[in-house]
Amino acid sequence: QVQLVESGGGLVQAGGSLRVSCAASGLTFSTYIMAWFRQAPGKEREFVAGISRSGGSTSYADAVKGRFTISRDNARNTVYLQMNSLKPEDTAVYYCAAQIRIVLTTEAAKYDYWGQGTQVTVSS
Numbered sequence: 627q628v629q630l631v632e633s634g635g636g637l638v639q640a641g642g643s644l645r646v647s648c649a650a651s652g653l654t655f656s657t658y659i660m661a662w663f664r665q666a667p668g669k670e671r672e673f674v675a676g677i678s679r680s681g682g683s684t685s686y687a688d689a690v691k692g693r694f695t696i697s698r699d700n701a702r703n704t705v706y707l708q709m710n711s712l713k714p715e716d717t718a719v720y721y722c723a724a725q726i727r728i729v730l731t732t733e734a735a736k737y738d739y740w741g742q743g744t745q746v747t748v749s750s
Contacts (some may be wrong), residue, residue, distance in 0.1 A: 628739045630722050635744030640741070644709045646744055648722030651708040655703040656680075661737065662707045664746075665716035673712050673732035674720070675707060685730055689714075712748045717734060719743040 634646040648660070661676035667748055675696035676685045684696050695708040722735035 628724075630739055630741035632720065632722055632741045634745040635657075635720060635746045637749065638745045639647065639714055640712060640714055640748055640750050642712050642748075643708070644712065644746060645689055646707045646720055648705045650703045650724065652704070653724065658724040658726050660698055660705040661695075661723045661725075661730070661732075662719060663721045663723055663734055663737075664716075665721070665743075666715075666718040669713070669718075671734050672720070673734070676730045676732065677705065678730055683730060683733065687732075690704040712722065712746075714748045714750045716746065717748050718746060720746050 629651045630648055632648045633637040638644050649714050654694045656679055662674040663671050664674050674687055675694055681698045685708040693711045698705040698735055721743045722741045724739040
């Protein structure tokens with residue numbers, strides 16, 4: 627069955643950096659559009675970043691543009707999110723997601739598979 631397993635979350639001070647990873651199995655990874663979402667306590671899940679099948683096209687939420695970078699390694703079936711200049715408001719559970727539709731979308735409902743999430747906490 628399809629599994630998405632996130633790793634790399636943790637506690638970091640404001641201004642610091644962290645890289646989270648998502649290893650996929652049970653699917654043909656290179657045919658899936660991948661994305662990262664996050665959910666803070668008491669808030670709805672929100673789109674963070676997305677990447678096309680080849681990695682040639684990316685999309686970012688305004689709140690993270692210029693600070694976060696999404697990338698993928700199709701040989702390793704893994705998608706990454708490099709987070710720099712972290713802020714306390716970036717504190718959330720970060721989820722990776724996969725979908726096989728034609729276009730990269732920010733809508734969570736359009737994603738078919740989800741990981742269990744990894745906690746990222748940014749202290750001030």
